[in-house]
Amino acid sequence: MLKEKRKQRKIRQSLTWAGLPLVAVLGWLYPWLGFLLLGCMVGAVGVAIFRGRAWCDWMCPRGAFFDLFVRPLSQKKTIPAFFRSRAVRVFMLGLIFTMIGIQWYLAWGDGAAMGLALVRILTVTTVVGIILGLLIHPRIWCHICPMGTLSHWLSRGKEPLSIGKTCTVCRACARACPMQLKPYEYRLDGTMGDNDCIKCGTCVAACPRRALSFRSGHGEKEAGLVA
Template sequence: MLKITPYLGILVVIVSIAGLWYPVLGYFMILVFATLLAISPFRGRWFCGNLCPRGSFSDFWVGKISQNKKIPPVLRSFWVRVPIFLFMMGFMGYRLLQTQGLFNQIGMIFVIMCLTTTTIAILLGLSINPRTWCTFCPMGTLQHILGKDRYQVKLDAEKCINCKKCDKVCPMQLDVRNSLSKRDCIKCGRCVEVCPKAALAFEN
């Protein structure tokens, strides 16, 4: 996790709310898309755990009042994730075609998408777990595919004392020690930081 990560949540609030009056703010989403696309082939879902404004908002704002329940496994299924990805990308593309290239209308499309998905993320975050949305987020799914098995956290079994502290701090509720090849690790590094024996480390 970067030092700025806890403060990035304010950006999603600004775009979602102020963007309704200033559609140009919607173009910030293009910067987000471009950044994660550039990073994911080399670091997988690193963007999700370090630079994603919505992820930051979920962790450090919603997380304070979340029910913190177990995330339903079905939401991680590609039978759920791929249809959601295709629907949202298709719908966004359809709406963009209707703007006829008008600058403010294009910006507003991104604002509405940001507001809608953030609202869903908040509702799921409050009722289940802060990172529930992230298990099937279209951009997270895309990074999952592009990143393959890059930059995974590795376990030194000889050092591990089975304290399970890593599992307890994982925001994605992954079984860290037994799921080391899971592409949905968001590379936040919390498991590495909390390990008392330095048994975990990221490797390409």
């Protein structure tokens, strides 16, 4: 089941990853492509309002690229708590939008130059993400990505992962999670309170006790079946 789920994710990600080099590489020749980045920004926030960070699973070209091409070469180390701190996230959010704002102010009225500013930001942050991904973990950038941060804040209560009483804390969910989250830690709460969940369903497929689901009330139903 886990193998099939990962296969499905790869198929979906294969449909979107090319959007990253399209903008980050060809954008230097055709600056107007940079405005596609705005579409991704709107998409990430829009989806977060209804489904949490689901955009980051496979709809985000950069996230898909990291999973498909960086993950096989990554050291896959534990992501330091530093990268998940509120202070770092707020700093990165402010830094990126300040840089975009300054460049747009200087280039205002010149569409190509404004598009190139977005290409420049995307290229630099992608290079940083690849380096961090290779040295630490492929999805480490997703924890400090400005749009990921906004999605994180908007995700509270949106399609939360249910953890049933059949959970035995085997930690199979944590080992499978591409974001290095730990659903089992929320067993007593019944739902996972970590808003960085990208709704990929990998943990659900990995659970040997069928204790996880994105369906409301699943945990209670499963507990009743076992009892």
